[in-house]
Each structure stands twice: as structure tokens, then as C-alpha cells.
Amino acid sequence: MKKLTIWCATIALVALSQASQAQILVGQTAGFTGPVGAGVKETTDGAKLYIDSVNAKGG
Structure with a gap:
């Protein structure tokens, strides 16, 4: 009976x-x-491109 209860709870x-x-x-x-x-802008743009790519694949 105990196994059945645990099984039902798991389901x-x-x-x-x-x-x-x-x-x-x-x-x-x-x-x-x-x-x-200028360097920070390039890094930020790269990060945005990567995040957009990941989000396009479903996150």
C-alpha cells in the first residue's frame, strides 16, 4: 500500500x-x-547578438 501511495504521489x-x-x-x-x-559598444553589441541568437532558438 505504501508503494502505491508513493507512486500515486509521484504521478x-x-x-x-x-x-x-x-x-x-x-x-x-x-x-x-x-x-x-568604442570597445564597450562592440562588446555590448556582441552580447546582444548572442542573446538574440539564444532566444531565437527557444532560450
Whole structure:
């Protein structure tokens, strides 16, 4: 009887669980102006392209 109860509880948990669609915020601390501004812009653009690529494949 105990195995049946555990089996039923497991089936119920699997049936009731669902994937969550959490939003993830990605931040960057960098100097966007001054002598390093150009390099930071290139890095930021590259990161945005990568994130867009990952999101296009389903996240």
C-alpha cells in the first residue's frame, strides 16, 4: 500500500508540474563614453547578438 501511495504521489507531482517562463535580466557595468566607449559598444553589441541568437532558438 505504501508503494502505491508513493507512486500515486509521484504521478500527481509530474502531472501538475510545468515549466516556468522566468524572465532573466542581464546587466552590464561599463563606461560607454570616453576612451573605452568604442570597445564597450562592440562588446555590448556582441552580447546582444548572442542573446538574440539564444532566444531565437527557444532560450
